[in-house]
Amino acid sequence: xxxxxxxxxxxxxxxxxxxxxxxxxxxxxxxxxxxxxxxxxxxxxxxxxxxxxxxxxxxxxxxxxxxxxxxxxxxxxxxxxxxxxxxxxxxxxxxxxxxxxxxxxxxxxxxxxxxxxxxxxxxxxxxxxxxxxxxxxxxxxxxxxxxxxxxxxxxxxxxxxxxxxxxxxxxxxxxxxxxxxxxxxxxxxxxxxxxxxxxxxxxxxxxxxxxxxxxxxxxxxx
Numbered sequence: 001x002x003x004x005x006x007x008x009x010x011x012x013x014x015x016x017x018x019x020x021x022x023x024x025x026x027x028x029x030x031x032x033x034x035x036x037x038x039x040x041x042x043x044x045x046x047x048x049x050x051x052x053x054x055x056x057x058x059x060x061x062x063x064x065x066x067x068x069x070x071x072x073x074x075x076x077x078x079x080x081x082x083x084x085x086x087x088x089x090x091x092x093x094x095x096x097x098x099x100x101x102x103x104x105x106x107x108x109x110x111x112x113x114x115x116x117x118x119x120x121x122x123x124x125x126x127x128x129x130x131x132x133x134x135x136x137x138x139x140x141x142x143x144x145x146x147x148x149x150x151x152x153x154x155x156x157x158x159x160x161x162x163x164x165x166x167x168x169x170x171x172x173x174x175x176x177x178x179x180x181x182x183x184x185x186x187x188x189x190x191x192x193x194x195x196x197x198x199x200x201x202x203x204x205x206x207x208x209x210x211x212x213x214x215x216x217x218x219x220x221x222x
Contacts, residue, residue, distance in 0.1 A: 002170075002176075003051040031053070035079065039079045043072065043139075047069075053065060053100055055219050065148040073118050077118075080110065081111050084111060087104075088217065114141050129180075140191070141191075163195065167192050
């Protein structure tokens, strides 16, 4: 259920700026972006398939696909960093360092935090009740870019609406747990707290540490 919602939110968020232009033949994204999108939607397909394997009792298939998923998730992090640094370097080379500096923040932080959730899911892979919840949190975290693109967010965006939409799959999973088991699992509590805190990262752009880091990165990549 959470996997279906996560996939639907990703499609809705990326539809106006990427998917619709792609299907109508007017998408001008470069090959790196197309590769990144393919890897990301592949992750969603694998996530939904894994949930279905587990729910239908096909545990041997779930575990076999899970080994592939560990490699795939690691590759997705590397691809995410590649795209993040590639876009940063392109903007710096084009002479727009301020925009490069500002737009680096979200994807860079995402590629630092997602591995923590994904790593927790791997660490607890032999404890299914914990493992599956960390996977939902990790996959929900990756929705940040899609949610930011949703028209309902507006410009300037409402931070409360943004975070509220972003955590919806986790809230749905919590509600499912509570209805069935009268349980609110601590993994979901930690996940919502982490997503909410991460949603207020904009202030980092104004810090001296961020400026020093981005200036150093620019000299390294350009």
